Amino acid sequence: MRVLIVEDEPDLAAAVRDGLRLEAIAADVAHDGDSALELLSINSYAVAVLDRDVPGPSGDDVARWIVDSGSRTPILMLTAADRLDDKASGFELGADDYLTKPFAMRELVLRVRALGRRAAPHTPPTLELADLRLDPFRREVFRGGRYVAVTRKQFAVLEVLMAAGGGVVSAEQLLAQAWDENADPFTNAVRITISQLRKRLGEPWLIGTVPGAGYRIETGEPARSAEVEGG
Known part of the structure; x- marks a missing residue:
């Protein structure tokens, strides 16, 4: 937001x-x-x-x-x-x-x-996707019922991804919605934050990279391959 x-x-x-x-x-x-x-x-x-x-x-x-x-x-x-x-x-x-x-x-x-x-009336108070649950009011994230500690920026990025309902969110969209006006459009902050967030959430990886397009929450079988780490 x-x-x-x-x-x-x-x-x-x-x-x-x-x-x-x-x-x-x-x-x-x-x-x-x-x-x-x-x-x-x-x-x-x-x-x-x-x-x-x-x-x-x-x-x-x-x-x-x-x-x-x-x-x-x-x-x-x-x-x-x-x-x-x-x-x-x-x-x-x-x-x-x-x-x-x-x-x-x-x-x-x-x-x-x-x-x-x-x-955004279609967005419920608590976001749930795959085995993730995100509560914006309490700023809490759970995976499979397990509490996951994330940073403020990781939380903001995850909130944008989950609100997309499995749709692809570009790096530019993440910068626009999770960072402020001082964000450098050429920064690698999005890629770094995504990589750190994947590690916090644990395997199997839930955040997939769509080459040339952006990122999304995998709502099917989560990816285990190392190729998502390149995102």
């Missing part, structure tokens, strides 16, 4: 970004409305977390742009105002949820994940 944070307070923006990353949620930050609109025009986000009072186009303007563009990106508005009228105006603009400052990071994470799931 990749999220956009629109917040002009650097410390708060960094805290939210880091808190989301600790939960295996990739996050980009925009400190003003112009930067937010630029990022939204070139990237796809599971959720947009908007502060209403930012320089340039306001958070309200950004919300209008999201709605008018037809992107269907869920909007979580952050504001210091807790009056009912303020919340009502936010919902009228197209906000899907509202959180008043100050807020608990855990609550923000839960709301972001709930909005991301709501935007």
